[in-house]
Amino acid sequence: MLSADAIDGMARDACAAIAAASTLAALKEVRIAHAGDRSPLALANREIGALPPAAKAEVGKRVGEARGVVKSALDDRQVALEIERDERVLAEESVDVTLPTVREAVGGRHPLTTLIERVCDVFVAMGYDIAEGPEVEAEWVNFDALNVPPDHPARTMQDTFYVSSPDSGVVLRTQTSPIQIRAMLERPLPIYVVAPGRVFRTDELDATHTPVFHQVEGLAIDENITMADLKGTLDHFAQAMFGEGIVTRLRPSYFPFTEPSAELDVQCFVCRGSSVGNPDRPCRTCGSEGWIEWGGCGMVNPRVLSAVGIDPVRYRGFAFGMGIERTLMFRNGVTDMRDMVEGDIRFTRAFGLES
Amino acid sequence: MRAPVSWLRELVDIPSSEGGRDIAERLVRAGLEVETVEVIGEGVVGTLVIGHVVEIEELAEFKKPIRWCQVDVGPGHGGVRGIICGARNFAAGDIVVVALPGTVLPGGFMIAARETYGHTSDGMICSERELGLGDNHDGIMVLPADAGVIGADAAPIVGVGDEVLDIAVTPDRGYALSIRGIARELAFSYDVEFDDPGVRVVALPAPASGAVPADCGSEDFGACELFTMRTVTGFDPSAPSPLWMQRRLVSCGMRPVSLAVDVTNYVMLELGQPLHAFDLDKLSGPVRAGWAPAGSRLETLDHVVRDLGPEDLVIMDDSGIIGLAGTMGGLTSEIDDGTVNIALEAAHFSSGVVARVSRRHRLSTEASRRFERGVDRVLAPYASARAAELLMRFGGGTYVGMTAVEAEYRPSRISMPASEPADVAGMPIDSATVVRLLQSVGCEVAGSDGTLTVDAPSWRPDLTDPADLVEEVVRLVGYDTLPSTLPTSALGHGLTQAQRVRRRVGMALAARGAIEVLTYPFVGDRDLDSLRIAADDPCRARVRLANPLSDEQPMLRASLLPGLVAAARRNIGRGNFDLNIFELGSVFRGLAGETLVRPSVEHRPTDAEWSALNALLPEQPIVVGCVLAGERIPAGWWGPSRPYDWSDAVESAQVIAEVLGVELTIARGSDPTFHPGRCAALMIGEAQVGVAGELHPRVIEATELPARACAMELSLDACREAATAVRRAPAVSTHPVAKEDLALVVADDVPASAVLDSLREGAGDLLESIRLFDVYRGSQVAEGHRSLAFALKFRAADRTLDAGEIQLARQAAIDSAARTCGATLR
Numbered sequence A: 001m002l003s004a005d006a007i008d009g010m011a012r013d014a015c016a017a018i019a020a021a022s023t024l025a026a027l028k029e030v031r032i033a034h035a036g037d038r039s040p041l042a043l044a045n046r047e048i049g050a051l052p053p054a055a056k057a058e059v060g061k062r063v064g065e066a067r068g069v070v071k072s073a074l075d076d077r078q079v080a081l082e083i084e085r086d087e088r089v090l091a092e093e094s095v096d097v098t099l100p101t102v103r104e105a106v107g108g109r110h111p112l113t114t115l116i117e118r119v120c121d122v123f124v125a126m127g128y129d130i131a132e133g134p135e136v137e138a139e140w141v142n143f144d145a146l147n148v149p150p151d152h153p154a155r156t157m158q159d160t161f162y163v164s165s166p167d168s169g170v171v172l173r174t175q176t177s178p179i180q181i182r183a184m185l186e187r188p189l190p191i192y193v194v195a196p197g198r199v200f201r202t203d204e205l206d207a208t209h210t211p212v213f214h215q216v217e218g219l220a221i222d223e224n225i226t227m228a229d230l231k232g233t234l235d236h237f238a239q240a241m242f243g244e245g246i247v248t249r250l251r252p253s254y255f256p257f258t259e260p261s262a263e264l265d266v267q268c269f270v271c272r273g274s275s276v277g278n279p280d281r282p283c284r285t286c287g288s289e290g291w292i293e294w295g296g297c298g299m300v301n302p303r304v305l306s307a308v309g310i311d312p313v314r315y316r317g318f319a320f321g322m323g324i325e326r327t328l329m330f331r332n333g334v335t336d337m338r339d340m341v342e343g344d345i346r347f348t349r350a351f352g353l354e355s
Numbered sequence B: 001m002r003a004p005v006s007w008l009r010e011l012v013d014i015p016s017s018e019g020g021r022d023i024a025e026r027l028v029r030a031g032l033e034v035e036t037v038e039v040i041g042e043g044v045v046g047t048l049v050i051g052h053v054v055e056i057e058e059l060a061e062f063k064k065p066i067r068w069c070q071v072d073v074g075p076g077h078g079g080v081r082g083i084i085c086g087a088r089n090f091a092a093g094d095i096v097v098v099a100l101p102g103t104v105l106p107g108g109f110m111i112a113a114r115e116t117y118g119h120t121s122d123g124m125i126c127s128e129r130e131l132g133l134g135d136n137h138d139g140i141m142v143l144p145a146d147a148g149v150i151g152a153d154a155a156p157i158v159g160v161g162d163e164v165l166d167i168a169v170t171p172d173r174g175y176a177l178s179i180r181g182i183a184r185e186l187a188f189s190y191d192v193e194f195d196d197p198g199v200r201v202v203a204l205p206a207p208a209s210g211a212v213p214a215d216c217g218s219e220d221f222g223a224c225e226l227f228t229m230r231t232v233t234g235f236d237p238s239a240p241s242p243l244w245m246q247r248r249l250v251s252c253g254m255r256p257v258s259l260a261v262d263v264t265n266y267v268m269l270e271l272g273q274p275l276h277a278f279d280l281d282k283l284s285g286p287v288r289a290g291w292a293p294a295g296s297r298l299e300t301l302d303h304v305v306r307d308l309g310p311e312d313l314v315i316m317d318d319s320g321i322i323g324l325a326g327t328m329g330g331l332t333s334e335i336d337d338g339t340v341n342i343a344l345e346a347a348h349f350s351s352g353v354v355a356r357v358s359r360r361h362r363l364s365t366e367a368s369r370r371f372e373r374g375v376d377r378v379l380a381p382y383a384s385a386r387a388a389e390l391l392m393r394f395g396g397g398t399y400v401g402m403t404a405v406e407a408e409y410r411p412s413r414i415s416m417p418a419s420e421p422a423d424v425a426g427m428p429i430d431s432a433t434v435v436r437l438l439q440s441v442g443c444e445v446a447g448s449d450g451t452l453t454v455d456a457p458s459w460r461p462d463l464t465d466p467a468d469l470v471e472e473v474v475r476l477v478g479y480d481t482l483p484s485t486l487p488t489s490a491l492g493h494g495l496t497q498a499q500r501v502r503r504r505v506g507m508a509l510a511a512r513g514a515i516e517v518l519t520y521p522f523v524g525d526r527d528l529d530s531l532r533i534a535a536d537d538p539c540r541a542r543v544r545l546a547n548p549l550s551d552e553q554p555m556l557r558a559s560l561l562p563g564l565v566a567a568a569r570r571n572i573g574r575g576n577f578d579l580n581i582f583e584l585g586s587v588f589r590g591l592a593g594e595t596l597v598r599p600s601v602e603h604r605p606t607d608a609e610w611s612a613l614n615a616l617l618p619e620q621p622i623v624v625g626c627v628l629a630g631e632r633i634p635a636g637w638w639g640p641s642r643p644y645d646w647s648d649a650v651e652s653a654q655v656i657a658e659v660l661g662v663e664l665t666i667a668r669g670s671d672p673t674f675h676p677g678r679c680a681a682l683m684i685g686e687a688q689v690g691v692a693g694e695l696h697p698r699v700i701e702a703t704e705l706p707a708r709a710c711a712m713e714l715s716l717d718a719c720r721e722a723a724t725a726v727r728r729a730p731a732v733s734t735h736p737v738a739k740e741d742l743a744l745v746v747a748d749d750v751p752a753s754a755v756l757d758s759l760r761e762g763a764g765d766l767l768e769s770i771r772l773f774d775v776y777r778g779s780q781v782a783e784g785h786r787s788l789a790f791a792l793k794f795r796a797a798d799r800t801l802d803a804g805e806i807q808l809a810r811q812a813a814i815d816s817a818a819r820t821c822g823a824t825l826r
């Protein structure tokens, strides 16, 4: 009964059945029928014990080999059918991954906010602290302490919002410079601060003016500070904002709180001056001037130091400031001031989380 | 200040190769801001000639009167030509400017011989405007008889081709409000001699014997240090100003009026000294500067009657007040077309006084602008001599003489270490250079090494401090020579907590879909009323502007919501219907003080002064707010849309709390701006720090926002103060979690937060987290009740929990909820 042929026949039958199984379910049936406890080979294996000792080894070996062949055929078939199933099922489950997925779009921070942060970060990296002050400010801090006495023409240069009455001594700050006064009154020397903030002047809103805008100022008060340090600081700043190799230019000017004073121009970061006298390649960013007016700066007027009780013989300082709206206009190509103040979400969304 | 290049060239020898733009660049480098360089008559190409009107034939058959003129333009240009002209302000014999055929006028207008009104018009007689010389187009230009020979090139005679620099003069550079001052800068820049016309003694005839010049005086030498009157009699009031003077006045932006007025303006432009011409016959007694009596009045030349008081420095004679000193003359003593006897006032008024008068009366004139910025202290007699000489040269008359009163003049003396400019600039500048440069701007310098003693020139009242001299030296050395170095000792602390908080909150809100806006802080009663903000609410704005841009919005916001609502409405109006906008900014609460505190600026304010200054200011807390409307999730292939609702408003506050690590609790709130049933009070501990929810339907109606719009406002300062400075690390247990769900039935008026709190309390330390995952109301639970389903996670730090422990904790939670909230297990 357990002849070699019979055993080989069982294996052959099993392998044929395995090969014929076309699904994993069918293969499971085949596994029970040909490798299960009640399969012919399992029964044959059980019969070996009853054989005469001389035949035991021979038959045992043959049955064992047959079972091995069947098991391996089953495993191979299992793998093959699983691969087949996976391919089919996964194909059936495929989706159009190009469907729109954003149910809730990321919002946006105002580009003026992120630009201010960017400016501050450059100075924080240079060891400056960020100083702040109130928007409703004492007139003394906004003007007097900055060497702008009551009848100084500079007061009429900036049209000031007065709070309560023109004689209240309280104004909406017209510049971020009062923050410098606060920093000098409240911080220990030496002082290195950058001061961003919202400022106010009585201009009507149009494409290039707004009564509410932003400035950022820097102030350094230390022993041996020089105007060359101011120039170097501004050059470094310009490079951090506009790229390697960009330089600044100072032109003599007048501010009551600095002496010497200068207008600050930054080299055009788009054409780097190549548009100057080159009508074939005009530059919109700088109007083919090569330079962009950026802000004002100078050495802190010793009178300002006196007003805050800093010894002007021992200490010197420099200060600089620029408009953030103006910077955003030339840096990011904003052409109308109103876009920055009206709060249209299409404008701000375009800047995402960083301008 | 507008400065014609031809006039500058008259005072300083600028190389002829230098054009207006080159000169402008020099001035910019010296610190004068040249705004534009204009070419007079820009666009004129071809020939303009001096013509002589020989004969005029009136053509009456047309709709308007037309003239057929025979104009002699000289043998070189074809002799007499027939020209059709519509203007009527000239007569046969007049000298005019003719554009010959082939000439192009500004705007590309080409002149050609053409048939018109039945004749061939062989050229054009030009008006000022047609030549781009000015705005005058009341007829053609009629030149003085001696303007030029017939047929001569008219361009230089009328100034076509001259360039004009327009310079914005900063308050410290009063001297640049004159051709003289600008020329001085150019002389230094081009390194050429400067023959200063401001100290040139004009040769006047000896005063007529017997006649007495008008007398003058100053009642306050502090306000008026120098007052002069120069008298000319027998002047011909019909004498015209010479053409070149008129052209220069027009180039400088002034209108020629009459010889007497034009001369005073001309000399002011040339030298920088404002002058005033009185009709001598309208004066009575000595003319003097003094303070106006209280309650006095003056009608100034602009026909405005001004109320004067003791702050006003005025010019008076025995008849009373006849002018506002340094600002504008009065009507009663004005020069007119019959004036034959002239008294010229040239004085020096204090810049502060004139600035105050000009500001008080909102009257800024060519004279006041110069006095405010400081006029050359010694210039007055030189300037009035120049003016008298011009008056008599072109208008005849007899020189009677000058009277003057003057306080002692001492130039401003400044001591400065010779090394100061180098130390401040951070580059070597030797003392010889310092001395040379200071001398070049007119300073007298004594000493060469060590300390310099510097007397500032009379035309530079801005030079008072060593720093002013440093600026002069460094700008003349050139700012472009400054090296680029860095300070060495900055030691920063990084951002403050408040600064970090603002960044993180802005970032978190934006990352979750909100869009930041920066709105104006101006609000008015209508905005506040439409938000139903009550009169006693701290969010009712109280800080008021004295000079608001709009009377509709005269106050500063005490809440961000008015601005956010306006921005939301603007967006919706533009079709941006789905909105989640936020703002982070200051609001203004309480009142601004009004007690004037004005500490000295000679020294640091005392602590008392400094606190008094700060006490003037209202509270200015930082607040965050948002407005939500439309859909949060649009309908899509994923399913239906999901509108923003009250919970999104509350969520945005909770996001902020989570970002800051603040325990924010939500309670039922009540706020007139919000829907009474859908308003959450945002609490930190016992204090309400904000509000969130759906806007009140009446607010929605009044603000025209879409139905169900929501909002939130939260004090960022309060959140920041409550934020944990340094957060403790949690113990992260790796033992298995046990999950338990339970559903509790509670009465409708029991807030979910109360149930959560009591479950948490009862469950004890083993509870790791709890989450409300379902709210059910309906047939399965009793009327007036709802079922709340919670998912609880239990875990111990040190062991695997057994079933008994979990069961105990779960039961304790249920018991607690039953006790405090009347909850029953469903």
Ligand SMILES: [Zn+2]
Pocket (backbone or CB within 6 Å): A268, A269, A270, A271, A272, A273, A275, A283, A284, A285, A286, A287, A288, A289, A290
């Ligand atoms: Zn460019």
